[in-house]
Amino acid sequence: MSLDSPKEPAIELVGIDKKFGAVHANRNINLTVAKGSIHGIIGENGAGKSTLMSILYGFYHADQGEIRIFGKPVAIRDSQTAIASGIGMVHQHFMLVENFTVLENVMLGAEGGQLLRKGVATARKELKRLEDDYGLEVDPDAVIEELPVGSQQRVEILKALYRGAEILILDEPTGVLTPAEADHLFKVLRVLRDQGKTIILITHKLREIMAITDTVSVMRRGEMVATRRTAETTVEELAELMVGRRVLLRVEKGGANPGKVLLSVRNLTVKDSRGVTMVDDVSFDVRAGEIVGIAGVAGNGQSELLEAIAGIRKPASGEIFIDGQPAAGIDPAGLRDLGLAHIPEDRHHMGLVLKFEEYENSILGYHRDERYGRGAMLDLDAIRKDAEEKIAKYDIRPPNARLRTANFSGGNQQKIVVAREIERDPKMLIIGQPTRGVDIGAIEFIHKRIIEMRDAGKAVLLVSVELDEIRSLSDRILVMFAGKVVGEKSGEAGEQTLGLMMAGIAA
Amino acid sequence: MSTASVSLPAWINYGVIPLLNLVLAFFFSGLVVWAIGENPFEALQLLLIGALGRGEGIGFTLFYTTSFIFTGLSVAVAIHAGLFNIGSEGQAYLGGLGAALVALSLDHYVPWYVTMPFAVIGAALFGAACAAIPAWLQAKRGSHIVITTIMFNFIVSSLMNYVLVRLLIVPGKMAPETRTFLEGGQLPKLDWLIALFGGRLGAAPLNFSFLIALVMCFLVWVLIWRTKLGYEMRTLGISPSAASYAGIRYAKIVMITMLISGGLAGMMALNPVMGASARLQIEFVGGAGFVGIAVSLMGRNHPAGIILAALLFGILYQGGAELSFDMPRITRDMIVVIQGMVILFAGALEYMLRPAIVRLYQQVTGK
Numbered sequence: 001m002s003l004d005s006p007k008e009p010a011i012e013l014v015g016i017d018k019k020f021g022a023v024h025a026n027r028n029i030n031l032t033v034a035k036g037s038i039h040g041i042i043g044e045n046g047a048g049k050s051t052l053m054s055i056l057y058g059f060y061h062a063d064q065g066e067i068r069i070f071g072k073p074v075a076i077r078d079s080q081t082a083i084a085s086g087i088g089m090v091h092q093h094f095m096l097v098e099n100f101t102v103l104e105n106v107m108l109g110a111e112g113g114q115l116l117r118k119g120v121a122t123a124r125k126e127l128k129r130l131e132d133d134y135g136l137e138v139d140p141d142a143v144i145e146e147l148p149v150g151s152q153q154r155v156e157i158l159k160a161l162y163r164g165a166e167i168l169i170l171d172e173p174t175g176v177l178t179p180a181e182a183d184h185l186f187k188v189l190r191v192l193r194d195q196g197k198t199i200i201l202i203t204h205k206l207r208e209i210m211a212i213t214d215t216v217s218v219m220r221r222g223e224m225v226a227t228r229r230t231a232e233t234t235v236e237e238l239a240e241l242m243v244g245r246r247v248l249l250r251v252e253k254g255g256a257n258p259g260k261v262l263l264s265v266r267n268l269t270v271k272d273s274r275g276v277t278m279v280d281d282v283s284f285d286v287r288a289g290e291i292v293g294i295a296g297v298a299g300n301g302q303s304e305l306l307e308a309i310a311g312i313r314k315p316a317s318g319e320i321f322i323d324g325q326p327a328a329g330i331d332p333a334g335l336r337d338l339g340l341a342h343i344p345e346d347r348h349h350m351g352l353v354l355k356f357e358e359y360e361n362s363i364l365g366y367h368r369d370e371r372y373g374r375g376a377m378l379d380l381d382a383i384r385k386d387a388e389e390k391i392a393k394y395d396i397r398p399p400n401a402r403l404r405t406a407n408f409s410g411g412n413q414q415k416i417v418v419a420r421e422i423e424r425d426p427k428m429l430i431i432g433q434p435t436r437g438v439d440i441g442a443i444e445f446i447h448k449r450i451i452e453m454r455d456a457g458k459a460v461l462l463v464s465v466e467l468d469e470i471r472s473l474s475d476r477i478l479v480m481f482a483g484k485v486v487g488e489k490s491g492e493a494g495e496q497t498l499g500l501m502m503a504g505i506a507a
Numbered sequence: 508m509s510t511a512s513v514s515l516p517a518w519i520n521y522g523v524i525p526l527l528n529l530v531l532a533f534f535f536s537g538l539v540v541w542a543i544g545e546n547p548f549e550a551l552q553l554l555l556i557g558a559l560g561r562g563e564g565i566g567f568t569l570f571y572t573t574s575f576i577f578t579g580l581s582v583a584v585a586i587h588a589g590l591f592n593i594g595s596e597g598q599a600y601l602g603g604l605g606a607a608l609v610a611l612s613l614d615h616y617v618p619w620y621v622t623m624p625f626a627v628i629g630a631a632l633f634g635a636a637c638a639a640i641p642a643w644l645q646a647k648r649g650s651h652i653v654i655t656t657i658m659f660n661f662i663v664s665s666l667m668n669y670v671l672v673r674l675l676i677v678p679g680k681m682a683p684e685t686r687t688f689l690e691g692g693q694l695p696k697l698d699w700l701i702a703l704f705g706g707r708l709g710a711a712p713l714n715f716s717f718l719i720a721l722v723m724c725f726l727v728w729v730l731i732w733r734t735k736l737g738y739e740m741r742t743l744g745i746s747p748s749a750a751s752y753a754g755i756r757y758a759k760i761v762m763i764t765m766l767i768s769g770g771l772a773g774m775m776a777l778n779p780v781m782g783a784s785a786r787l788q789i790e791f792v793g794g795a796g797f798v799g800i801a802v803s804l805m806g807r808n809h810p811a812g813i814i815l816a817a818l819l820f821g822i823l824y825q826g827g828a829e830l831s832f833d834m835p836r837i838t839r840d841m842i843v844v845i846q847g848m849v850i851l852f853a854g855a856l857e858y859m860l861r862p863a864i865v866r867l868y869q870q871v872t873g874k
Contacts (some may be wrong), residue, residue, distance in 0.1 A: 144796075310752070350749055353749045365753035
């Protein structure tokens with residue numbers, strides 16, 4: 001599947017095939033990427049994008065097929081050969097030494113000799129040149145952990161360029177970035193392309209594909225189902241190709257019917273473990289039958305706010321009322337009894353125990369309930385039956401309550417959490433990043449469930465860094481900046497207005 | 508590709524891999540034996556016959572096994588909650604004091620089966636008490652449990668020296684030990700168990716505490732996999748952040764887990780103190796607490812695995828003692844080398860063979 005390209009190809013994949021046990025991760029993949037272009041690869045989680053890129057970067061070996069780089073067949077045995085062939089990779093989770101400086105990280109693995117001194121001097125010079133050429137400004141002596149995420153990503157790109165990468169692979173690069181940082185990244189990518197570098201962008205965000213790529217390939221269930229010129233395709237067509245059926249991109253919902261106040265936050269101040277004030281004197285209400293969205297660039301106190309309401313983090317001062325009862329300082333178990341359900345931002349670290357089997361996670365937080373076993377004992381039969389009902393109702397795949405949770409895809413893991421929290425029929429639901437790393441089909445499903453909760457008269461508090469998600473779900477939007485709620489808008493507020501508020505410019 | 512994520516059938520994971528590790532351990536031990544000029548095959552034969560050949564050997568083997576089951580369970584329970592209890596040695600030692608005090612106070616008045624439940628409780632309470640302070644420091648102050656439990660081994664050792672030399676010693680005697688318990692303070696030998704298989708227990712100290720150990724294995728299994736507390740412990744052990752999300756209280760679980768762990772270690776004392784020597788002696792634990800770490804590791808922190816691993820170490824202890832008796836060139840220290848090999852290959856290098864076996868398995872099954 002390739003488009004005739006006037007330019008010479010940088011990468012040609014011919015008949016790549018890879019199986020993991022019974023899973024056919026890549027089926028006879030053919031792909032040509034022209035030199036000096038930005039090529040997007042989209043697909044749902046588990047479609048085989050990451051496997052394909054891992055083969056290209058030497059983490060996995062293809063069972064069959066050939067890889068040609070700049071026309072020459074290359075046997076990529078490991079990441080070293082990939083780097084030597086001019087391929088650089090920017091991972092979704094950065095591979096940086098947190099307490100090293102930018103310069104040290106860039107040099108790592110390419111120190112150039114036993115003694116550092118000479119290497120440092122050359123590296124510093126080279127880094128300066130790369131910064132000037134591509135507009136990748138980062139202070140070489142800054143320590144990584146003190147840099148914002150966007151800058152850390154730039155360091156990853158610098159690392160790849162420092163090693164002479166002609167082809168850059170970026171895996172979900174904007175997942176952790178603010179809109180402004182993402183824009184900056186795209187600017188850098190365009191400069192890189194214009195200077196002749198080839199870029200492969202793996203993402204599941206259709207808007208990014210439309211915004212930045214020249215060509216795009218769609219993967220579904222291990223196959224490359226289509227390749228298009230970006231200018232000649234639409235978001236709707238790509239979404240349909242990804243999922244294999246028509247998808248509603250915009251959630252349909254009727255008007256809200258707000259009732260009495262179920263969640264009330266008064267002058268809440270929350271500090272993080274270092275004592276830095278993360279939530280600063282915040283007050284708001286959430287009523288029954290409405291979805292209140294909290295918009296904001298990641299790191300402006302939303303996480304701490306959620307954790308404080310969920311009882312995980314003790315507030316420094318202020319009050320929280322759930323259905324009129326004071327709830328600040330009550331632990332998560334007590335809050336669940338009050339009717340609060342919590343879908344946490346980070347399902348890997350909070351919402352799930354990945355090593356547990358599915359059914360064990362289906363009771364996390366509710367495991368003391370009498371219906372899962374009398375007294376001190378667990379009733380495994382009852383728990384498994386309950387888990388299987390949720391699996392059926394939420395279409396969790398594979399439908400196997402005994403499977404390790406880590407072996408489910410991101411979307412299905414999130415469905416496990418959503419099923420657990422919603423099926424308890426809580427009075428109110430607080431949700432962090434409901435669809436982070438979740439594929440389109442599951443996003444649609446989860447959004448529908450959230451709106452159903454609202455329509456059933458529950459109070460829903462939603463935190464998301466995806467502005468689209470906030471706008472399409474929320475009835476009211478609060479914007480957080482630097483720990484404060486800087487403004488409130490209706491659900492119909494424009495992206496631009498909210499964007500300015502999120503940047504702390506307008507109120 | 509990485510093979511760590513490939514799941515293998517249980518019979519390979521829990522059968523083939525440990526067995527191969529064991530074979531490797533014995534192979535390298537054999538090399539050592541050969542290097543000092545003894546015949547390794549003969550040595551292995553002597554070891555196995557010494558441990559399993561006669562009723563008396565089996566009795567000794569199971570006697571050691573009993574101690575290792577208790578300490579292995581102690582370590583395993585803590586590991587399930589993410590705590591590395593290195594203090595089973597000291598907890599067992601203090602547990603001995605608990606058992607001995609009960610035996611000394613009751614043996615004049617009641618038969619053994621009345622003394623026993625109180626002795627079990629006494630041993631467990633003293634063991635738990637020894638774990639309580641490190642547990643509290645971990646739960647409330649974040650002092651690392653590994654460091655504090657190690658230190659408590661030394662503290663208990665000194666304390667017991669004082670107690671035995673100054674307080675419990677029989678007046679006029681030189682040996683720092685209590686008086687011999689009367690029959691009401693002793694656990695009966697399990698002659699009948701060996702007789703069941705046609706052997707004779709002879710002088711071997713296998714006693715009733717072996718059965719207590721097996722019961723504890725079952726109870727620990729129930730605790731970990733069938734109770735809400737066990738669920739909370741496992742959640743905390745794997746993911747402290749998920750535990751806090753679920754409203755599982757860190758300090759509470761750390762305290763409870765360590766008290767149970769210390770209690771199990773304390774019960775180990777029943778075996779040597781009330782079962783074998785019928786008195787509290789200095790340094791009676793003899794490293795069983797540390798062997799418990801290896802036993803738990805080898806047994807994958809599962810009671811069934813712990814029984815097997817404890818049995819293996821029982822065989823090594825008893826067979827090793829016989830071996831050093833029959834082959835003078837193989838000293839006690841040599842036996843420690845062999846035990847070290849087993850720990851190295853079966854515990855520390857657990858995953859060394861795994862990638863190769865995964866590849867072989869995939870080739871054979873054609874996946």
